[in-house]
Amino acid sequence: MSDSPKITPADLDYLAMNEVIFILPGFSLGRITLILGDFGPFVPSIATKAPLWFALYLKERKLCQIQVPSWLTCEWLETKRNEERSDPDGPLHPIHLHYMEISSILLNHASDDIPQAEEIRTLIKDIWDMRMSKLRRSISIMIKEQHVHAQVKNISYMELFCIRPHLCNSLFLIDHIQKAS
Amino acid sequence: MAGPFILRDEQTGKSLSQSPPSAESKLKELDLDEEPIQTADDTLTAYGMYQGLVKAWRNELFAPDVLSYKGDYVECMLEVVKAMEDSLRGSEVPEIVRSLHQLELERVRYVLSAYLRKRLEKIEKYADYNTVEDIDNLSGEERIFIREYIENMDRLFENVALRHMPPMVRNLDKDKAKVTPNLDEFVFIRANEDVGGVMIDDEAVNFDKNSIHILRYSEVKSVIEKGRVDLI
Numbered sequence: 001m002s003d004s005p006k007i008t009p010a011d012l013d014y015l016a017m018n019e020v021i022f023i024l025p026g027f028s029l030g031r032i033t034l035i036l037g038d039f040g041p042f043v044p045s046i047a048t049k050a051p052l053w054f055a056l057y058l059k060e061r062k063l064c065q066i067q068v069p070s071w072l073t074c075e076w077l078e079t080k081r082n083e084e085r086s087d088p089d090g091p092l093h094p095i096h097l098h099y100m101e102i103s104s105i106l107l108n109h110a111s112d113d114i115p116q117a118e119e120i121r122t123l124i125k126d127i128w129d130m131r132m133s134k135l136r137r138s139i140s141i142m143i144k145e146q147h148v149h150a151q152v153k154n155i156s157y158m159e160l161f162c163i164r165p166h167l168c169n170s171l172f173l174i175d176h177i178q179k180a181s
Numbered sequence: 182m183a184g185p186f187i188l189r190d191e192q193t194g195k196s197l198s199q200s201p202p203s204a205e206s207k208l209k210e211l212d213l214d215e216e217p218i219q220t221a222d223d224t225l226t227a228y229g230m231y232q233g234l235v236k237a238w239r240n241e242l243f244a245p246d247v248l249s250y251k252g253d254y255v256e257c258m259l260e261v262v263k264a265m266e267d268s269l270r271g272s273e274v275p276e277i278v279r280s281l282h283q284l285e286l287e288r289v290r291y292v293l294s295a296y297l298r299k300r301l302e303k304i305e306k307y308a309d310y311n312t313v314e315d316i317d318n319l320s321g322e323e324r325i326f327i328r329e330y331i332e333n334m335d336r337l338f339e340n341v342a343l344r345h346m347p348p349m350v351r352n353l354d355k356d357k358a359k360v361t362p363n364l365d366e367f368v369f370i371r372a373n374e375d376v377g378g379v380m381i382d383d384e385a386v387n388f389d390k391n392s393i394h395i396l397r398y399s400e401v402k403s404v405i406e407k408g409r410v411d412l413i
Contacts, residue, residue, distance in 0.1 A: 006242050014291065032278055034285050035227045057284055063277070090246065091186045131185075138184030149381045149396040150186040160413065162368055167395070168367040169329070175365065175397070 003051050005165065006165055011100075012157050016101035017053040022067040025058070052102065059110050067112045071096050072103055077123040084130040092154040100128065100158035131156075135163055143170050146178070186395075191240040228256040231289065236411060238296040243369075243412035244405070245360040245398055247303045249318040251296075255295055262286050305330060309359035370410045379404065 018036065025042040032040050039050050047067055051059075058064040070076060083093045097103065103124050109116040135155070142150055148171065183189075192362055241248055268392055269282055307315075316324065343351050344372050354402040372388035378388045381400050388394060388410065 007239075011242070014288070015239075017288075027277075029275065029277065030347070032281060034281070034301040035231050035289065036285070037228055053284065053288065054281060057281065089184055097322070134184045141183045142186050142188060145188065146190050149386060149394065150188050150250075151341075151392055151394050152186050153393065155185065155393060157413070164369065172363070172365060173365045175367075 005161070007161060008160065009158075011096070012160050012161060013101050013105065015157070016098035016105065017051065017056075019052050019054055019098055019102060020049050021052055021069055021102075022047045023050050023055045024036075024065040024067060024181045026063050026065070030064060039051065052105065056105070056109055059113075066106065068095075068106070068114050069102070071112075072100070072106065072120060074119050074123065077120060077127065081123055081130070084134070086126055088130070088134065089137070090134075092134060092152075094154045095127070095156060097156045099124070099156055100164075131159060132162065135159060139163060139167050143167075143174065146174060206241040221244065227257070227261045227332075230254050230261070231292075234258055234296065238292050238299070240338070240412045241299045242295060242407060244295045245364060245404075246307070247300060247315055247318055247364045249406060250300070252320055255293060255296070258289055260291075262289055303328070303362070307360055307362055309355050335337055348362070364397075364402070366398050367395055368398045369395050369413050370401055370405070371395060371413050372410045374399075374409055376404055376409050 024045050024047055026044055028044060029040055029042040031038050031108055034051075034054075039054065040048060042048060043113060055064065058128055059066055066118065080095060090169075103120070106114060107117055107121055114120060138152075193374065220274070229265055230253075233251065233263050237248075237254055263278060264280060269279055273374040274282075304319065306326055308327060316327075319327065338353060341347040343353060370388075372390055374391050379388065381396060386396075393413065401410055405412060
């Protein structure tokens, strides 16, 4: 039985921080070679790629503006919410697998660069709630019908984190009881 | 419909574990995750080594027992960190470049220590359980650690408790007290490639590339060690 969570939300944040986003630098600098690859050159107000941790460091020092990823705009999220809402019994729809981590990091540290930040926060919460309720329903079917294997599509890391302890423990216990009987 | 969890084959209605590999499921996956930043052969670059280390760490986090030690990644990243520190110390670089490099090094050190710490935690927990195969999975330092740990624990037991006991109960049967990893635990995996013929309760199952599954750890342990699937 798992006593402590295997992975923590902080670990998930760590992983999400390696995702690349676009920034608008407020300074000039040549290329920089990191372990993650080459980035730059940085020219004021010309969009360029950077890992999220890199962007946040610059943002904290007011050296750049962060460009909101295309999947974190109101339009896109509304489409996503409608997709999830249209089939509450269906599968999960494709979404960025770190959407919870990246959206909460950006909303907490760069909300001034995000137009309609409050709407986005609400949309993310709606999408999360709908996806989690789909997952919970599906999990209870899986447990009731006593499956020992299932495939799941488009599940994000934070969703995995939330369903893992309950689901894995239940499946193990049922399996264990069945083997014993 | 069962919702997000696909429990049965959609056409045949059979339990998923009996279904043939479906071509359709390969098409629909939208792979937004872990897009490589560089596309060339990464295996020998610092980037490839870092990604390898992150993978090893994640697998180690979710596996109930101790996986084989990925010494190449650890040593390579230690060297990269050291070389980077040396070159930063000597050169005249703008302050911002220096800070960004240092920040990245901190992040590398975080994974390195998280990986080694997670292994030590499991090694210590299952100290009395380790089989020959488990010992093969350990690094040289870890083997020394486990030997000394067992010796010290035995001595502690002896001094604190056992020698004060009546002779008839002075022998400690460690087999009865040992903690064993639960290999039948359920885990989530993602296939790195198409994997066929994994046996689940006497039925062969196929995993399409990038598909995510939940199943018993014991059934996928060998394909994890081969790097064909990863724990997530």
